[in-house]
Amino acid sequence: MSRQQHFGWFLARGFGPHGWGHPSLDWDYDWTSPALYQQAVRTLEQAGFDLLIIEDAPSLGSASTIDLRVRQAFGGPKLDPLLLAPYLFAATERIGIVPTVNPAAYLPYTAARQFATLQHLSGHRLGLNVVTDTGSARHFGTAPQLGHDAAYDRAEEWTSAVVALWRSWPEGALIAHPDAGRYADGALLQPTRHRGEYFSFDGPLNAIPFTDGAPVIVSPGGSPRGLGFAGANSDVQLALAPMTEQSVRAYRGRIHDAAIAAGRSPDDITILFAIQPTVVSSAEEADRLVAASHHPDDDVLRRIAERQSSDLETDLTGLDLDRPLDRGIFGEHVSHGSIQRLIGTHDEDASLREILTAHARLGRIRDGSGWVGTAVELADRIEEYGAWGNDGVLLWGDLHPVTVHRTLDELVPILRRRGILRREYEPTLRANLRPF
Numbered sequence: 001m002s003r004q005q006h007f008g009w010f011l012a013r014g015f016g017p018h019g020w021g022h023p024s025l026d027w028d029y030d031w032t033s034p035a036l037y038q039q040a041v042r043t044l045e046q047a048g049f050d051l052l053i054i055e056d057a058p059s060l061g062s063a064s065t066i067d068l069r070v071r072q073a074f075g076g077p078k079l080d081p082l083l084l085a086p087y088l089f090a091a092t093e094r095i096g097i098v099p100t101v102n103p104a105a106y107l108p109y110t111a112a113r114q115f116a117t118l119q120h121l122s123g124h125r126l127g128l129n130v131v132t133d134t135g136s137a138r139h140f141g142t143a144p145q146l147g148h149d150a151a152y153d154r155a156e157e158w159t160s161a162v163v164a165l166w167r168s169w170p171e172g173a174l175i176a177h178p179d180a181g182r183y184a185d186g187a188l189l190q191p192t193r194h195r196g197e198y199f200s201f202d203g204p205l206n207a208i209p210f211t212d213g214a215p216v217i218v219s220p221g222g223s224p225r226g227l228g229f230a231g232a233n234s235d236v237q238l239a240l241a242p243m244t245e246q247s248v249r250a251y252r253g254r255i256h257d258a259a260i261a262a263g264r265s266p267d268d269i270t271i272l273f274a275i276q277p278t279v280v281s282s283a284e285e286a287d288r289l290v291a292a293s294h295h296p297d298d299d300v301l302r303r304i305a306e307r308q309s310s311d312l313e314t315d316l317t318g319l320d321l322d323r324p325l326d327r328g329i330f331g332e333h334v335s336h337g338s339i340q341r342l343i344g345t346h347d348e349d350a351s352l353r354e355i356l357t358a359h360a361r362l363g364r365i366r367d368g369s370g371w372v373g374t375a376v377e378l379a380d381r382i383e384e385y386g387a388w389g390n391d392g393v394l395l396w397g398d399l400h401p402v403t404v405h406r407t408l409d410e411l412v413p414i415l416r417r418r419g420i421l422r423r424e425y426e427p428t429l430r431a432n433l434r435p436f
């Protein structure tokens with residue numbers, strides 16, 4: 001029997017204009033209406049997925065580059081996924097819903113109270129994807145923007161403050177038994193006075209304790225500081241890494257070491273590796289798609305340039321495709337890592353066409369060169385990850401019902417027959433995430 005694994009879906013680019021630029025736009029879904037997301041999340045629940053994670057960035061980025069973000073809706077607008085969550089809980093019974101939250105945007109007391117409310121309302125199915133995007137700081141006050149590691153320090157203080165507030169109602173404080181004639185014992189509540197570097201407040205929290213555990217903490221950062229955060233705080237780590245045995249085992253080892261260093265057990269953290277497959281109906285179709293991607297036309301390259309321009313806050317769309325890319329066009333705010341991801345292994349003389357063509361190029365799941373393949377080929381790969389000791393995978397994409405069906409229709413029965421994908425849910429998200 002194959003090893004059973006956990007499955008998540010990552011709604012990349014968040015709660016935004018869904019379907020814009022999508023080949024299935026004329027299905028006429030309204031991205032501002034909950035119906036689209038409710039329909040898709042019901043399918044994910046039927047498929048046995050543990051959770052849906054919704055990306056977010058609260059900001060449109062720096063003032064001078066807003067148009068790059070919004071003109072093809074790659075970087076905004078985005079509505080708040082925390083407020084979408086109740087609609088998704090109402091449409092489902094078992095799947096976990098994980099909005100992204102940024103500690104810059106919520107005071108710990110407000111956060112602890114709102115998340116406690118959703119945890120109760122959802123029957124203990126809430127998770128929080130805690131991110132440390134620093135670019136949005138200017139929307140939330142006048143404090144200067146934090147650096148990379150300082151943002152993690154603040155996120156760590158924020159997370160432990162939120163958890164301390166959730167624990168401010170200890171065992172026995174809530175009585176709520178008619179015979180006792182008393183709802184709660186206020187003398188037992190913990191004052192929870194917090195005086196930290198970034199936050200100062202007094203508790204206790206004005207919310208009752210959880211019967212089945214606190215909301216699940218999720219984190220995606222892969223830097224040494226990000227892994228340290230995960231080791232100390234996270235129940236789920238979202239991993240982005242080359243999907244080779246060596247790299248998967250090494251990443252898992254780093255997270256496990258971070259957990260042990262923080263006094264926790266490796267089993268306390270479920271690691272989901274992010275993958276973005278394109279599932280097609282036959283090997284011939286996969287071969288055709290891959291072959292065509294080696295010779296992208298200018299329209300395809302312009303679309304890639306639009307996406308890169310949004311992500312890098314630098315306009316690449318007006319540049320001559322056949323001239324070398326001048327690296328001086330990137331502003332100070334663009335990280336070297338992001339520029340490096342665009343350029344890859346190309347040298348100074350490489351034209352923009354060559355650089356973008358490398359991003360257009362697809363590969364086959366079967367030989368590990370990319371993510372195009374049949375459902376059987378994808379299931380084979382996922383099964384292999386299980387043999388390497390992997391906990392689970394995170395499928396990355398939009399949440400358009402067409403995408404969800406195209407990806408899962410054939411895959412789910414295959415994974416079920418092989419015993420890789422759950423058939424039954426536990427009562428809470430936390431219980432679903434336990435090691436199999």
Ligand SMILES: Cc1cc2nc3c(=O)[nH]c(=O)nc-3n(C[C@H](O)[C@H](O)[C@H](O)COP(=O)(O)O)c2cc1C
Nearest residue numbers: 055056100131132133220221222223226238240274
């Ligand atoms: C699977 C995945 C999901 C992410 N989701 C978000 C998100 O929703 N919002 C966000 O601002 N950053 C998101 N990030 C970026 C991370 O929060 C982080 O900024 C990035 O990984 C850099 O952090 P690091 O230097 O610790 O790796 C995501 C990253 C990954 C790999």
